[in-house]
Amino acid sequence: MGSTMNLTSSRIEFSRRTLFAGAAGSLAASSISNEVFAKPVKPKKKQLLLLFLSGGASQFETWDPKPGTKTGGPFRAISTSIPGVKISELLPQTSKIMHRLTVVRSVNSNIPDHFLGHYALQSGRSVPGYPVLGSAVAKLLEQPDDLLPGYISIRRDGPKAYTDVGDAAFLGAKYEGVRIVNNQSPENLIAPLSVKPEITNLVDRVRMATDQRFKMGRNSNPIASYGTTYNQADALMKRREIFDISKESQSDHERYGKHDFGQNCLLAKRLLQSGVTCVKVTHFDWDAHQDNFYWHQIRCAExxxxxxxxxxxxxxxxxxxxTLVVITGEMGRTPQINNLGGRDHWGRAWSMVMAGCGVKPGIVYGSTNELGTEVKENPVKLGDLFHTYLRALGIDSSLDYNIDGQTNPIADPAAKPIDLLLA
Known part of the structure; x- marks a missing residue:
C-alpha cells in the first residue's frame, strides 16, 4: 500500500523538478510585473501551518501526562495558564501559553504504522488516492492573484520515508507540495548567465503556442496544470529571497533556536508572510523505541x-x-514502557494541538483513562480532525471537488467536524 501511494508523488515530484530546471533557463526574462514582487504580500486570506512531529511524539511526555502511574514515566506534570490543566514538565514555556492552544487528548486513529498513519492524518482517510491536507488547502483557498506555490513542505535532508507519503492526487501537479530541504531554495531558481533574453522570449512563445495546439481535442486540465507550475517557477525566480533566512535578524535566529526545527520554523514564518497558503514543517526523531525519556528531553526542549x-x-x-496552526504526529506512543526504556507505536489514545484561526483557545477536549491506555470520553477520528481543520479555515467540508466532471467529497462523508472546537 505504501508503494502505491508513493507512485504519484514520485512522478509529480520529478515533473516539478524538471519544470523548475527548464524554467530557470527559459524564463530569465519573464514579463510578469515586478509590481507584484515589490514587497511581501500581507496575507488576508486564511493560511495553514502544519508542525509535524515525525515518528509520533509521546502524549505522556507532552500533552497528557500520567505522573505517579505505572505508565507515566519519570517526569512531573506542571500547571499551565489554564486553571486545572497540566502538561509535561518538558514543556515549561508552552505551559505559559496554554490559554492560546486547543488541545485534543482523545485521538483514536487505531493506526500504529508510520506510512499509513501519516497518510491518514494528512488526508483524513485510510483509502489511498486522496489529496493530502496541504494540497487540499492550497486548492480550496486559492485566490486568482496567487502566483507562489500554494503548498510548501520544509524538512531536513534524509530518507523521504513516511514524511513524504501522499500528494495532490487527482488535484494535479499545480497543488503538489514544493519541498524545501535544509533551508535551501528550490534548485534552478537562478537563470544561467548564458541564457539570452531574446532566446528566452522565443522559447516562451513557442511553448505557449505548442501548448495551445496540444490542447485541441484533448483534456486540457493536465496541460494547464503543468503550465501553472511553469508560471510558479517564474514567480519563485522573481522572489527567491523569500527562502533566504539570512535576511532575518541575528536575534530572530537566536530566538527560534539554531537547530533544524527552529530555523525551519523561521523560514515557515517568512513564507507565510510572503503569502504562501500552506506550510508544513517536519520535526524529526520522535520515534523513541528506546531511551524514550532521553530523546523526549531533547526534542521537547527544541x-x-x-x-x-x-x-x-x-x-x-x-x-x-x-492562520490555523496544527501540531501533531502520525500517532502516539504506548502506555507500556519496553525493556529498552522506550515507548512503541500507539494509535488508540493520543493527543494533538491546534492554535490560531477558527478554533476555540484555552480548551482541552476529550480525555483518556487513568493509565492512558484508552480514550475515556469524546473519541476523535482523523477524519473528524480533517473536517475540523477545513471548517476552521472557512471551508465547507461537506462539499465535493469537481475535477473533469467527476466529483469527490472534499472530506470523508463518514466523519464530521468537531463543533465544540470551532470558534
Missing amino acids: FDRTLVTLLDDLSEKGMLEN
Whole structure:
C-alpha cells in the first residue's frame, strides 16, 4: 500500500523538478510585473501551518501526562495558564501559553504504522488516492492573484520515508507540495548567465503556442496544470529571497533556536508572510523505541521554545487570527514502557494541538483513562480532525471537488467536524 501511494508523488515530484530546471533557463526574462514582487504580500486570506512531529511524539511526555502511574514515566506534570490543566514538565514555556492552544487528548486513529498513519492524518482517510491536507488547502483557498506555490513542505535532508507519503492526487501537479530541504531554495531558481533574453522570449512563445495546439481535442486540465507550475517557477525566480533566512535578524535566529526545527520554523514564518497558503514543517526523531525519556528531553526542549516564539511572532504581526496552526504526529506512543526504556507505536489514545484561526483557545477536549491506555470520553477520528481543520479555515467540508466532471467529497462523508472546537 505504501508503494502505491508513493507512485504519484514520485512522478509529480520529478515533473516539478524538471519544470523548475527548464524554467530557470527559459524564463530569465519573464514579463510578469515586478509590481507584484515589490514587497511581501500581507496575507488576508486564511493560511495553514502544519508542525509535524515525525515518528509520533509521546502524549505522556507532552500533552497528557500520567505522573505517579505505572505508565507515566519519570517526569512531573506542571500547571499551565489554564486553571486545572497540566502538561509535561518538558514543556515549561508552552505551559505559559496554554490559554492560546486547543488541545485534543482523545485521538483514536487505531493506526500504529508510520506510512499509513501519516497518510491518514494528512488526508483524513485510510483509502489511498486522496489529496493530502496541504494540497487540499492550497486548492480550496486559492485566490486568482496567487502566483507562489500554494503548498510548501520544509524538512531536513534524509530518507523521504513516511514524511513524504501522499500528494495532490487527482488535484494535479499545480497543488503538489514544493519541498524545501535544509533551508535551501528550490534548485534552478537562478537563470544561467548564458541564457539570452531574446532566446528566452522565443522559447516562451513557442511553448505557449505548442501548448495551445496540444490542447485541441484533448483534456486540457493536465496541460494547464503543468503550465501553472511553469508560471510558479517564474514567480519563485522573481522572489527567491523569500527562502533566504539570512535576511532575518541575528536575534530572530537566536530566538527560534539554531537547530533544524527552529530555523525551519523561521523560514515557515517568512513564507507565510510572503503569502504562501500552506506550510508544513517536519520535526524529526520522535520515534523513541528506546531511551524514550532521553530523546523526549531533547526534542521537547527544541519544540517548546520554538513553538512559543513562532506563535508570539504570528500574533504580534496580526497573522495568527488568519492562520490555523496544527501540531501533531502520525500517532502516539504506548502506555507500556519496553525493556529498552522506550515507548512503541500507539494509535488508540493520543493527543494533538491546534492554535490560531477558527478554533476555540484555552480548551482541552476529550480525555483518556487513568493509565492512558484508552480514550475515556469524546473519541476523535482523523477524519473528524480533517473536517475540523477545513471548517476552521472557512471551508465547507461537506462539499465535493469537481475535477473533469467527476466529483469527490472534499472530506470523508463518514466523519464530521468537531463543533465544540470551532470558534
